[in-house]
Amino acid sequence: MTRPTRALLKWSNLRHNYRKAREVTSHEVYAVIKSDGYGHGMVACANALSGEADGFAVACVDEALKLRGAGIRQPILVLEGAYDAEEWEQASEHHIQLVVHHPQQLKDRAAAELSDEVAVWLKVSSGMNRLGVKLEDAPEMIARIRNDRGLILRHVMSHFATSDEADTSFYEEQKRRMTDHAWPVSLSLSNSASVIRGGVTGEKVMRPGIMLYGSSPCEDITARDAGLKPVMTLQSALISVHDVKAGDTVGYGCTWAAPRNSRIGVVAIGYGDGYPRHAPTGTPVNVAGKLCQLVGRVSMDMITVDITDVPEARIGSPVELWGELVDIDEVARLAGTISYELYCRLTQRVPRINLQ
Structure with missing residues (x-):
């Protein structure tokens, strides 16, 4: 695959x-x-x-x-x-x-x-x-x-x-x-x-x-309000799914501890692809059509997502990091940067697929 x-x-x-x-x-x-x-x-x-x-x-x-x-x-x-x-x-x-x-x-x-x-x-x-x-x-x-x-x-x-x-x-x-x-x-x-x-x-x-x-630079006017549409949709998929108990930690530095028995999905993307390393826990990620949250630190090749409330999610389920379903301006804001940088930092390891 x-x-x-x-x-x-x-x-x-x-x-x-x-x-x-x-x-x-x-x-x-x-x-x-x-x-x-x-x-x-x-x-x-x-x-x-x-x-x-x-x-x-x-x-x-x-x-x-x-x-x-x-x-x-x-x-x-x-x-x-x-x-x-x-x-x-x-x-x-x-x-x-x-x-x-x-x-x-x-x-x-x-x-x-x-x-x-x-x-x-x-x-x-x-x-x-x-x-x-x-x-x-x-x-x-x-x-x-x-x-x-x-x-x-x-x-x-x-x-x-x-x-x-x-x-x-x-x-x-x-x-x-x-x-x-x-x-x-x-x-x-x-x-x-x-x-x-x-x-x-x-x-x-x-x-x-x-x-x-498809991004708005304005503090007070969103891309949607301006009638803009995202050109780029950054996608990946779950490559692993596992359960953790309440209190278990996930990722480098043990920065996130599960507040309940949880289900974790591992996504094949990381800062080696240009996904922002400083994206914090809570950054939106769409899994199998439902909004979830990034948990723990971003690794070079992977991120971890709380998919507890998406029981249908499994290995191979589609993931969107930004685009049609996830606002890149929100991802950028949470990561302490701007959408310009996220777009420009996307590495050549990520294939570009032309549509329409």
Whole structure:
């Protein structure tokens, strides 16, 4: 029997979630598929959206080149821009759009020999203070870009620091800082949380990421409330079932003691597959269609689940760790992380099975 752990990828749900983003705007939506499509497979995501997405956004030129090598012809934006002159030349050759977030990148461009014009997006730091030029320095950067015959200034962009939080006061302040300014080109501002909140009036390109995969980054709006559907369902099966007496402990460190005579199921998945080691007792796991709880510590290759109230569960019974029946955002919250990390940490040991 093949190890039952696998990730089912339902591409119709990716398209559904992209369309939910499109409902917010009559303008463009670039699908963010960096970090191997948030663990879903970057090229597979691009192919699934090839007939719908206005463009794609990735983190680095290497990712953009991989898409071009796979035959993806739609616009591709590199969110971190070029690292050196060679990458400027690669972007020119392969018609890749670049973010400019620091003056050093324009120095690198001056050392590059471009074979064609490069479209650039100027990134402005409106409060995140990670990447981006300061608002007061933006006019000079814009002038330098527009005076370069090898560059085309396509958009001005920024990134929100708190659009996922229930308190939207700083999110509103960042929007104001960007929309009150008279820019010579159109804006691109909204990430997933901002899209879910309705976007920003007047912007011309939205950049949803995590919502495309069926997860909501918002503290106060669930994926279900936002009308999103999970693309990935992480499955496995029971490989052992046994009884323990009240007071018996389970797993490393004896951290869980049975409060009653209990029935324990062992599931073939662990942190070696990317399931979070810090998931605590009580994390939801669906066994044979019924909600159960993780008990004890997560091991490298296995977890243990209390199946006392699922008498029909037996060796081979299906288990869902997250997806259609178990909310990945809840699993992430209990493990002290976010769904982004759970998706991205899923290891190559877990086969990806493409559906629809």
